[in-house]
Amino acid sequence: MQYADFQATLDALQFDDAPAGGALVIYHQGEQVVCASTGQALPNQPWSDQTLSVNFSIGKGVMATLIAILVSQGLLEYERPVSYYWQDFAKNGKADILLSEVLSHRAGLFDISSVASDAAILLDWTQMLDRVAAMPVCIPKAQNKENYASAYSALVSGWVLGGVVERVTGMSLNEALQRYLAEPLGVSGQLYYGIDASLLNQIAKPVRYFYESPNDTTVRRKPVLKPDSEAVLEKLTQLSAAKCWQEALMGQKLTTANINRLYFDTSRMNLSNYKNALMPNAKDGLEYHRDDVLMACIPAANGVSTAQALARIYAMHAADGVWQDKQFIRPEVMARLRLVQTDGFDAVMPANMRWRMGFHRLFALQQTDGYGHMGYNGSVAFCDPKRRLAFAFIHNFDTTMLNDIRQFALSEMALAMFAP
Numbered sequence: 392m393q394y395a396d397f398q399a400t401l402d403a404l405q406f407d408d409a410p411a412g413g414a415l416v417i418y419h420q421g422e423q424v425v426c427a428s429t430g431q432a433l434p435n436q437p438w439s440d441q442t443l444s445v446n447f448s449i450g451k452g453v454m455a456t457l458i459a460i461l462v463s464q465g466l467l468e469y470e471r472p473v474s475y476y477w478q479d480f481a482k483n484g485k486a487d488i489l490l491s492e493v494l495s496h497r498a499g500l501f502d503i504s505s506v507a508s509d510a511a512i513l514l515d516w517t518q519m520l521d522r523v524a525a526m527p528v529c530i531p532k533a534q535n536k537e538n539y540a541s542a543y544s545a546l547v548s549g550w551v552l553g554g555v556v557e558r559v560t561g562m563s564l565n566e567a568l569q570r571y572l573a574e575p576l577g578v579s580g581q582l583y584y585g586i587d588a589s590l591l592n593q594i595a596k597p598v599r600y601f602y603e604s605p606n607d608t609t610v611r612r613k614p615v616l617k618p619d620s621e622a623v624l625e626k627l628t629q630l631s632a633a634k635c636w637q638e639a640l641m642g643q644k645l646t647t648a649n650i651n652r653l654y655f656d657t658s659r660m661n662l663s664n665y666k667n668a669l670m671p672n673a674k675d676g677l678e679y680h681r682d683d684v685l686m687a688c689i690p691a692a693n694g695v696s697t698a699q700a701l702a703r704i705y706a707m708h709a710a711d712g713v714w715q716d717k718q719f720i721r722p723e724v725m726a727r728l729r730l731v732q733t734d735g736f737d738a739v740m741p742a743n744m745r746w747r748m749g750f751h752r753l754f755a756l757q758q759t760d761g762y763g764h765m766g767y768n769g770s771v772a773f774c775d776p777k778r779r780l781a782f783a784f785i786h787n788f789d790t791t792m793l794n795d796i797r798q799f800a801l802s803e804m805a806l807a808m809f810a811p
Contacts, residue, residue, distance in 0.1 A: 450694020455749020
């Protein structure tokens with residue numbers, strides 16, 4: 392296997408979905424070794440490592456990194472209550488909730504339907520901070536039966552953590568992001584929570600929005616699993632990850648659905664918890680490619696970034712918090728950040744997430760202590776410290792993490808190439 396194989400694999404992973412594409416950046420031992428891209432981000436604009444894209448929950452890993460930097464600088468402590476920094480947050484029995492519990496999704500703050508009944512309210516940063524400060528703690532459905540280890544705060548956590556960042560820095564969230572992370576890391580203009588209007592025409596979009604952007608009357612359409620064509624089925628067998636998939640499937644056919652089930656157990660998914668975590672009134676979601684949504688600050692879901700910026704963040708993680716001789720995250724903070732906080736099935740996500748301080752385990756069939764964060768559409772960014780590996784894959788394919796295999800094909804390939 393050679394570095395150039397990643398470009399060929401990324402091209403093959405377009406499957407039947409061209410002209411959509413994506414970008415892949417890999418660092419190993421602090422050096423960029425792969426910078427690949429394929430397809431179109433926008434009409435007449437090819438993908439590159441500098442392409443801005445809304446990457447959904449990948450932004451949670453960016454937020455967790457920013458938090459770790461603030462902990463390292465003495466502005467925050469993981470084991471202090473959120474209300475220590477944000478007094479109004481103590482309402483409704485939340486006075487003792489620790490910052491570490493929010494980051495590891497153990498705080499019971501997952502139910503967005505208890506905060507907002509109208510998706511439009513999610514665009515109002517100030518109102519959402521007030522509502523989250525006043526919200527109650529929620530117990531997941533079937534908690535007594537399933538004994539869930541965590542409840543993924545798909546949306547709410549962004550306002551909690553963003554609100555804390557603003558209070559301890561005295562800056563807006565975007566200003567703090569630039570000051571403490573983007574500028575020192577050399578990726579200014581590549582990380583945002585809510586973009587300026589001048590950047591709207593630079594954000595990658597799904598092909599269905601290439602020539603007509605969505606608006607507030609656009610009906611949100613959830614991507615669904617498409618039947619695999621014969622060409623896709625053939626390509627699946629040719630991927631470098633095919634061997635480990637075939638071994639794990641033990642004779643089952645190599646299909647997108649079967650491969651995805653190696654990573655997610657959707658048979659155990661609690662749909663009530665999932666809807667409550669992602670949709671106000673458990674029904675209405677947002678179309679995140681709308682202009683007004685892109686310009687809003689919804690940190691847990693609408694972070695905009697480039698593959699280069701994400702890979703560099705995780706290259707710093709892989710190097711124990713150091714980038715170009717600058718210590719971003721102190722060793723003792725890094726050790727605490729990497730410590731697994733939960734080990735059991737999640738109430739929202741159909742998997743054991745093994746949450747760290749804002750990061751979940753790397754989903755892989757190979758042995759790894761990697762961690763990072765994936766996005767709703769199946770994008771992902773992570774590091775594997777033992778391999779000194781950092782990886783970012785983002786795209787504009789019309790998929791979700793539960794009906795796509797691209798991130799797994801590429802991450803398994805990277806883990807195999809850079810085996811410790």
